[in-house]
Amino acid sequence: MRLQDSWRVRPRRTVESQNRRPMTGRPVDFERWCTEVALDAGPELKGWLRELFEREGPVSKEAAGSAYLLAQIDLAERCVSVVLRDLHRTSGKRPDVAVDDLEERVRITVDGGCQTPSMMAAPWDQTDALVEVADYLQGEVMGNEGPAWPVCPTHDLGLHPLVVADRAVWWCEPTSHEVAEIGTLGRTS
Numbered sequence: 001m002r003l004q005d006s007w008r009v010r011p012r013r014t015v016e017s018q019n020r021r022p023m024t025g026r027p028v029d030f031e032r033w034c035t036e037v038a039l040d041a042g043p044e045l046k047g048w049l050r051e052l053f054e055r056e057g058p059v060s061k062e063a064a065g066s067a068y069l070l071a072q073i074d075l076a077e078r079c080v081s082v083v084l085r086d087l088h089r090t091s092g093k094r095p096d097v098a099v100d101d102l103e104e105r106v107r108i109t110v111d112g113g114c115q116t117p118s119m120m121a122a123p124w125d126q127t128d129a130l131v132e133v134a135d136y137l138q139g140e141v142m143g144n145e146g147p148a149w150p151v152c153p154t155h156d157l158g159l160h161p162l163v164v165a166d167r168a169v170w171w172c173e174p175t176s177h178e179v180a181e182i183g184t185l186g187r188t189s
């Protein structure tokens with residue numbers, strides 16, 4: 001690929017350059033920018049915004065919102081691939097799953113169907129996101145009348161995704177036991 005070709009390719013996941021403010025005049029202070037972008041940002045959001053600020057500079061509020069959504073979509077994609085590993089290992093189902101956005105929310109489409117928002121977890125909430133996506137995919141894959149998935153190999157009962165001690169696991173509810181970490185279900189070794 002020639003250089004001229006490569007720079008014409010628009011990077012897929014960066015903040016749109018037209019939304020960046022011109023970096024002229026005095027450097028913008030992070031704290032002031034942060035208050036403008038998210039007035040009541042908690043410590044986690046603030047940490048996330050600081051990384052964005054260091055990477056992209058004092059972008060507009062809209063651009064920060066887009067960056068947040070893109071980070072959620074990236075996270076949702078990673079969670080989908082983890083949960084699909086469980087599905088592929090423990091069932092014959094091979095749904096067509098796509099992740100994108102609709103009306104500034106994450107959308108996960110399963111065989112053409114979806115409910116939005118499909119995942120609300122923040123970009124830094126990886127465990128919550130995994131449980132949320134597992135729950136969503138479980139619902140979409142099972143449908144209304146489908147057989148339960150996944151099933152406890154010991155009790156033959158449907159499992160539930162749950163956060164247990166900061167880990168995302170498949171949980172067998174009636175007997176309160178963990179079957180596997182999400183992403184390792186049905187793994188033999």
Ligand SMILES: [Zn+2]
Binds near residue numbers: 152156157175177
């Ligand atoms: Zn069980």
